[in-house]
Amino acid sequence: MNLVDAGKVREGVAEVKAGVTFCLSLPLDVPGGMTLNARRMPPRLYATLRDGKSAGAQGYGWSYASEDPSLTDVVCDEVMLMNTQYSTQWDSLAHMGSRFDADGDGEAEIVFYNGFRGDRDIHPAAEDPHAAAPWARFPDPKAAVLGIENLARHGAQGRGVLVDLEHHLGRQRKAVGYDELMRIMQADGVEVEPGDMVCLHTGFADTLLAMNRQPDVKRLHDTGSGLDGNDPKLLNWIVDVRLACLIADNPAVELVEAPKLAQPGGGMKRPRLPLHEHCLFKNGIHLGELWYLTDLARWLRAAGRSRFLLTAPPLRLPGAVGSPATPIATV
Numbered sequence: 647m648n649l650v651d652a653g654k655v656r657e658g659v660a661e662v663k664a665g666v667t668f669c670l671s672l673p674l675d676v677p678g679g680m681t682l683n684a685r686r687m688p689p690r691l692y693a694t695l696r697d698g699k700s701a702g703a704q705g706y707g708w709s710y711a712s713e714d715p716s717l718t719d720v721v722c723d724e725v726m727l728m729n730t731q732y733s734t735q736w737d738s739l740a741h742m743g744s745r746f747d748a749d750g751d752g753e754a755e756i757v758f759y760n761g762f763r764g765d766r767d768i769h770p771a772a773e774d775p776h777a778a779a780p781w782a783r784f785p786d787p788k789a790a791v792l793g794i795e796n797l798a799r800h801g802a803q804g805r806g807v808l809v810d811l812e813h814h815l816g817r818q819r820k821a822v823g824y825d826e827l828m829r830i831m832q833a834d835g836v837e838v839e840p841g842d843m844v845c846l847h848t849g850f851a852d853t854l855l856a857m858n859r860q861p862d863v864k865r866l867h868d869t870g871s872g873l874d875g876n877d878p879k880l881l882n883w884i885v886d887v888r889l890a891c892l893i894a895d896n897p898a899v900e901l902v903e904a905p906k907l908a909q910p911g912g913g914m915k916r917p918r919l920p921l922h923e924h925c926l927f928k929n930g931i932h933l934g935e936l937w938y939l940t941d942l943a944r945w946l947r948a949a950g951r952s953r954f955l956l957t958a959p960p961l962r963l964p965g966a967v968g969s970p971a972t973p974i975a976t977v
């Protein structure tokens with residue numbers, strides 16, 4: 647995101663011609679259930695209680711000092727419990743590291759982008775007993791200095807470029823490599839320049855939304871394309887073209903295979919999510935997942951355009967691995 651500088655923001659703003667906006671977020675309780683990723687629970691909203699009653703039900707002001715029956719305020723107040731990557735989201739650079747022997751002592755270390763270490767580079771909040779970030783003390787070996795607040799500080803605003811994979815491939819399950827991506831971009835006259843925020847429309851989120859919070863996992867598994875993280879030409883292009891971040895309306899940007907049983911005797915060590923490793927760990931490229939791009943894709947196609955102003959700040963949540971987002975495209 648360092649490539650998204652003042653000039654890139656101005657290029658994004660220059661794409662605002664019609665003044666039409668698109669919300670690129672799913673409702674944050676979609677997909678529904680714990681189906682797309684079994685460790686991610688749907689968000690829950692709880693009313694905050696005082697003396698066993700919600701603030702709204704108490705029917706008066708918000709502090710003991712204001713318990714004055716002549717006050718007419720009804721104040722509702724709540725807590726949200728949510729996996730930061732349940733729905734439309736950003737991955738921070740603390741989301742994925744790798745295990746390898748970085749210092750040559752024969753032991754594998756957990757290493758993140760730019761050599762930050764999961765066991766060592768914890769967030770300063772973890773050492774401050776007064777910090778409002780108790781999650782930083784939990785034992786995930788993340789390098790929390792790489793938390794999503796770094797992207798929030800940037801603002802995540804710049805020029806978006808949309809590649810409409812669905813228009814060319816339909817919603818078939820398909821791994822898209824370099825050759826296919828170039829063919830599609832050329833057919834649509836899409837150009838990616840350094841610092842562009844690249845969005846891939848596959849139609850996955852549209853199918854998911856239509857399932858109305860009752861996702862059919864088998865059907866979703868067969869729905870939509872994703873990048874082929876095993877295609878070296880594609881991985882090189884991502885770096886050479888100097889794109890700023892990669893975003894998709896599917897769950898992982900890349901097409902993820904089902905886990906295989908371990909081979910006896912091991913086999914070559916490799917990541918299950920090679921595009922995640924390439925982008926988050928090796929090159930510091932944020933990934934955006936489960937965005938809703940269908941309405942924007944249709945509008946851009948009808949207008950013969952592919953570029954727009956993208957404004958997509960994550961939550962400024964220190965040390966977080968990811969964040970929900972409500973990105974806005976303006977055309």
Ligand code: UVW
Pocket residue numbers: 731737741897898919935
């Ligand atoms: C995983 O756990 C695979 O995360 P992501 O949401 O980035 O695909």
